[in-house]
Amino acid sequence: xxxxxxxxxxxxxxxxxxxxxxxMYLWFSFAMFILGGSFAMIIRAELFAPGMQLVKPxxxxxxxxxxxxxxxxxxxxxxxxxxxxxxxxxxxGAPDMALPRMNNLSFWILPFxxxxxxxxxxxxxxxxxxxxxxxxxLSTTYAPDTVNFFIFGVxxxxxxxxxGAINIIATVLNLRAPGMTMMKLPLFVxxxxxxxxxxxxxxPVLAGAVxxxxxxxxxxxxxxxxxxxxxxxxxxxxxxxxxHPEVYIIILPAFGVVSAIIPAFSRKPLFxxxxxxxxxxxxxxxxxxxxxxxxxxxxxxxxxxxxxxxATMLIAVPTGVKVFNWIATMFQGSMSFETPMLFAIAFVxxxxxxxxxxxxxxxxxxxxxxxxxxxxxxxxxxxMVAGAVFSMTAAVYYWLPKWCGKMYDETMGKxxxxxxxxxxxxxxIPQHFLGLAGMPRRYADYALQFTDWNxxxxxxxxxxxxxxxxxxxxxxxxxxxxxPTSVEKTWEGAEGLEWTLPTPAPFHTFSTPPTVK
Amino acid sequence: xxxxxxxxVVYTLSPLLLLFSVGQQAYAEDAHASGWSLLNMPQGVTGxxxxxxxLHMTVIWICVWISVVxxxxxxxxxxxxxxxxxxxxxxxxxxxxxxxxxxILPVVILVWVAFPSTKSLIELYDTSEADIDIKVTGYxxxxxxxxxxxxxxxxxxxxxxxxxxYNEAPKTEYYLSEVNEPLVLPIGKxxxxxxxxxxxxxxxxxPDLGVKRDAVPGFINETWTKIDEPGVYRGFCAELCxxxxxxxxxxxHAVTEGEYQKWLADKKAAAAAERxxxxxxxxxxxxxxKGEAAYNRSCxxxxxxxxxxxxxxxxxxxxSAIALGPVDKHLDAVVNGVSGTAMQAFGGQLSEVDLAAIxxxxxxxxxxDVGDMVQPLDVLKFKQGQ
Numbered sequence: 060x061x062x063x064x065x066x067x068x069x070x071x072x073x074x075x076x077x078x079x080x081x082x083m084y085l086w087f088s089f090a091m092f093i094l095g096g097s098f099a100m101i102i103r104a105e106l107f108a109p110g111m112q113l114v115k116p117x118x119x120x121x122x123x124x125x126x127x128x129x130x131x132x133x134x135x136x137x138x139x140x141x142x143x144x145x146x147x148x149x150x151x152g153a154p155d156m157a158l159p160r161m162n163n164l165s166f167w168i169l170p171f172x173x174x175x176x177x178x179x180x181x182x183x184x185x186x187x188x189x190x191x192x193x194x195x196x197l198s199t200t201y202a203p204d205t206v207n208f209f210i211f212g213v214x215x216x217x218x219x220x221x222x223g224a225i226n227i228i229a230t231v232l233n234l235r236a237p238g239m240t241m242m243k244l245p246l247f248v249x250x251x252x253x254x255x256x257x258x259x260x261x262x263p264v265l266a267g268a269v270x271x272x273x274x275x276x277x278x279x280x281x282x283x284x285x286x287x288x289x290x291x292x293x294x295x296x297x298x299x300x301x302x303h304p305e306v307y308i309i310i311l312p313a314f315g316v317v318s319a320i321i322p323a324f325s326r327k328p329l330f331x332x333x334x335x336x337x338x339x340x341x342x343x344x345x346x347x348x349x350x351x352x353x354x355x356x357x358x359x360x361x362x363x364x365x366x367x368x369x370a371t372m373l374i375a376v377p378t379g380v381k382v383f384n385w386i387a388t389m390f391q392g393s394m395s396f397e398t399p400m401l402f403a404i405a406f407v408x409x410x411x412x413x414x415x416x417x418x419x420x421x422x423x424x425x426x427x428x429x430x431x432x433x434x435x436x437x438x439x440x441x442x443m444v445a446g447a448v449f450s451m452t453a454a455v456y457y458w459l460p461k462w463c464g465k466m467y468d469e470t471m472g473k474x475x476x477x478x479x480x481x482x483x484x485x486x487x488i489p490q491h492f493l494g495l496a497g498m499p500r501r502y503a504d505y506a507l508q509f510t511d512w513n514x515x516x517x518x519x520x521x522x523x524x525x526x527x528x529x530x531x532x533x534x535x536x537x538x539x540x541x542x543p544t545s546v547e548k549t550w551e552g553a554e555g556l557e558w559t560l561p562t563p564a565p566f567h568t569f570s571t572p573p574t575v576k
Numbered sequence: 577x578x579x580x581x582x583x584x585v586v587y588t589l590s591p592l593l594l595l596f597s598v599g600q601q602a603y604a605e606d607a608h609a610s611g612w613s614l615l616n617m618p619q620g621v622t623g624x625x626x627x628x629x630x631l632h633m634t635v636i637w638i639c640v641w642i643s644v645v646x647x648x649x650x651x652x653x654x655x656x657x658x659x660x661x662x663x664x665x666x667x668x669x670x671x672x673x674x675x676x677x678x679x680i681l682p683v684v685i686l687v688w689v690a691f692p693s694t695k696s697l698i699e700l701y702d703t704s705e706a707d708i709d710i711k712v713t714g715y716x717x718x719x720x721x722x723x724x725x726x727x728x729x730x731x732x733x734x735x736x737x738x739x740x741x742y743n744e745a746p747k748t749e750y751y752l753s754e755v756n757e758p759l760v761l762p763i764g765k766x767x768x769x770x771x772x773x774x775x776x777x778x779x780x781x782x783p784d785l786g787v788k789r790d791a792v793p794g795f796i797n798e799t800w801t802k803i804d805e806p807g808v809y810r811g812f813c814a815e816l817c818x819x820x821x822x823x824x825x826x827x828x829h830a831v832t833e834g835e836y837q838k839w840l841a842d843k844k845a846a847a848a849a850e851r852x853x854x855x856x857x858x859x860x861x862x863x864x865x866k867g868e869a870a871y872n873r874s875c876x877x878x879x880x881x882x883x884x885x886x887x888x889x890x891x892x893x894x895x896s897a898i899a900l901g902p903v904d905k906h907l908d909a910v911v912n913g914v915s916g917t918a919m920q921a922f923g924g925q926l927s928e929v930d931l932a933a934i935x936x937x938x939x940x941x942x943x944x945d946v947g948d949m950v951q952p953l954d955v956l957k958f959k960q961g962q
Contacts, residue, residue: 109747109751109752110740110741110742110743110747111741111742111743112743115819116819116820116821116822116823117819117886117889120816120818120819120821182888183887183888184887184888184889185888185889188818188819189816190816194776194777194815194816196775196776196777196793197776197777197816197817197818200776200916200917200918201716201775201776201818201918203888203889204888205888284794285792285793285794285795286794286915290794290795291777291792291793291794291795292792292795325657325665326659326665327665327666327667327669328667328669329669330668330669330670331669331670331671331674331675332669332670333670334670334675356779356788356789356790356814357790357792357797358789358790358792358795358797358798361697361698361701364697364701365694365697368690368693368694368697369690372686372689372690373686375682375686376679376682376683376686379678379679379682380675380678380679382646383646383678386646386649386650386653387674388669389650389653389654389657390649390653390657391653391657391663391665391666391668392653392657392663392665392666393657393658393659393663393664393665394653394654394657394658394659394663395658395659395660396654396658404650404654407650408647408650411643411646411647412643415639415642415643418635418639419632419635419636419639422631422632422635422689422693423693423697424624424627424628424631424693424696424697424700425628425631425632425635425693427628427700427786427787427788428617428625428628428632428783428786428788430779430788430814431779431781431788431814431815432814492614492615492616493614495614495615495616495617496614496615496616496617496618496783497618497781497783497811497812498812499781499812499813499814499821499822500816501816501821502812502821502822503819503821503822504741504752504822504823505752505822506750506751506752506753506810506825507747507749507751508611508614509614510611511611511612511614512612512614
């Protein structure tokens with residue numbers, strides 16, 4: 060018993076094992092994904108036809124806000140932290156994460172953060188209703204009193220992220236197996252290491268922003284109130300100084316996942332490994348100096364506008380390098396198309412499309428028309444959902460056999476993929492049309508010319524929602540009744556230390572470090 | 577050979593080309609295209625909106641060509657290099673030459689895009705030498721337009737009824753894009769907009785003019801337009817500003833110079849008549865009738881038509897200390913707003929008659945029974961006494 064997991068609920072409450080904590084992160088993030096998804100279903104159901112049918116505009120605003128907050132902070136970020144917990148020690152040959160007790164703390168404060176946030180739904184005044192970007196003064200002077208719960212919730216979630224990031228940095232820098240030099244690290248480890256530095260740099264900025272809000276609301280300061288010498292636009296600068304790196308925090312680990320899966324199913328090494336590392340670093344660096352491209356209509360001086368336009372366009376270069384490398388990896392490979400590969404290929408196709416609209420948005424004069432329209436909503440769902448969520452789904456199918464020693468049903472996986480892929484595109488392509496035609500985002504109701512495409516978008520969204528329930532079913536079915544497998548290397552072309560371990564991965568792995576040649 | 581390749585590409589792209597051409601056609605025929613044909617950005621009716629449109633199409637075509645190459649190679653590999661076809665994997669995995677090539681080539685394309693973008697942006701920012709200055713103020717949830725130096729100002733509010741929004745009445749053609757008073761502008765003149773807001777941030781957007789600019793409380797932003805063709809151009813508030821965000825449209829009537837001058841003269845005469853009316857004395861019944869209408873227009877969005885507010889967000893007025901307390905306090909709250917809360921200063925938004933009627937109504941409606949009333953002259957005195 061000394062080396063096995065503890066019995067009962069104590070195993071989870073006092074968990075210090077990276078696999079257990081990773082599992083908890085993954086299930087927690089999936090629960091949040093379903094919660095945030097149900098908010099999205101309410102939004103799309105209300106927008107199915109013009110007129111207010113199901114909810115009131117004030118509740119609609121709570122839904123858009125909570126959807127964004129829960130998906131970004133509750134679903135995507137913890138999902139990748141969970142994946143990092145599971146995979147980084149296995150991929151670098153470490154026995155566990157470097158700071159196991161902090162690992163426990165960083166997970167266990169998360170449910171409390173989200174309980175604080177979600178409890179506002181049941182309070183007088185309702186949940187946050189000022190958008191996930193919570194621009195002042197709508198989120199300060201004009202916010203419901205429940206905004207204080209939101210602020211403390213964000214503080215807790217932020218603290219959790221910082222601890223998670225520190226743990227990853229400490230693990231990657233200190234616990235690599237002998238011979239595992241930095242330039243031999245799997246790309247998932249590299250992208251997470253860079254992501255962790257981004258997190259440590261910008262989460263405190265977010266904490267600063269919400270603390271200033273707290274002061275403005277409760278203690279009479281005027282950081283964001285012009286009447287007291289402050290500036291509402293200052294809020295946007297601070298928020299996006301956090302917010303832009305944040306979107307790379309979400310996408311970089313996804314790059315890492317795809318960089319593992321595409322070579323595996325192409326049966327060919329990743330093309331341009333070192334250029335991938337440099338490109339990731341370049342993207343991370345650029346993410347700090349482009350934030351005000353989210354603010355092209357705020358009335359910045361033209362010099363600022365021009366600078367942020369040029370800097371933003373530059374991001375297309377390293378991002379392009381990554382896409383070209385993935386395609387060069389596939390080129391003249393020996394490809395097969397199992398579920399993880401399908402999701403990874405869809406990632407490349409759809410993320411590239413999101414990159415194109417991103418380039419369009421970078422062009423400041425054109426952004427005058429795109430800004431705050433449904434075009435932007437379409438754009439960021441292509442990079443966030445087709446980027447982060449598709450790659451996360453690919454990762455689960457790819458590593459699930461290693462995690463639980465059971466094989467998922469390939470047909471079911473493929474069915475889920477096609478429902479997700481088709482539903483996603485039906486949901487979000489029309490949103491580009493709507494935005495270009497003049498429909499602003501965060502609208503509870505719309506003029507009649509927008510009716511048709513909204514209806515199509517809603518149908519696609521319901522389809523995409525259904526695909527997630529299929530995903531849940533597939534995973535649960537695999538765990539409960541999947542075909543047992545003990546093959547060490549599930550996938551013929553897979554590379555990496557995790558595939559040298561027994562399947563399912565034992566509770567303790569690499570107690571003696573492997574030697575990497 | 578080259579022409580055959582070109583033909584092939586055009587055929588493969590034809591669905592996409594059709595998509596864009598349909599969008600363009602629809603706009604050429606009808607300024608208010610709708611439904612399935614809404615696919616692309618309107619070209620608009622100003623120099624700036626046309627520049628933006630051209631830039632937009634340039635970048636789209638660049639993206640289309642890049643995607644033909646990128647997706648082309650990808651789909652070719654997926655088709656040809658499959659294990660199921662017995663294709664054996666090659667083993668190459670790096671090439672500095674190729675990496676350099678696909679780093680430098682995008683940079684060149686980006687520089688090519690940067691030139692026209694910079695030119696458009698400089699033009700877009702040139703607010704000098706305007707013929708007409710108009711101050712646009714965003715409120716929760718309406719727009720105020722002030723023709724600077726002309727003494728003309730008015731509120732522009734949504735006229736779509738609640739019952740229409742809640743599907744109890746049919747929806748009209750311009751559902752959610754119709755207002756009581758549109759902004760009237762002459763064509764062929766350079767018009768400078770000075771934008772600000774009284775409460776939260778709003779954004780004033782008219783796609784056909786190629787204008788979108790944030791209205792930030794406490795600051796003034798500038799932008800401009802010069803409209804080429806007369807017509808009605810509709811737009812929206814583009815920055816989340818609370819529960820009425822979707823319900824504060826922008827409507828611009830672009831007219832000829834002669835029509836504009838006539839409209840301006842009529843507005844000035846109406847403003848003078850309004851000032852005259854403020855000197856009259858009204859009965860309680862008259863004030864209650866006027867008050868109910870004005871209250872429902874300007875106050876009910878937050879305090880609700882039944883005076884009960886929205887618990888936790890907006891206080892009720894039914895039985896409230898302010899509505900039942902001394903008149904001066906009540907006047908102060910309505911005219912100057914309540915600092916640190918969402919209660920705006922209505923002194924500059926509404927006429928003295930409306931202010932007097934609203935206060936009287938609030939003191940005597942929903943079972944509030946103070947019994948006193950406030951006359952327009954009282955409001956005027958209160959304002960002047962400050």
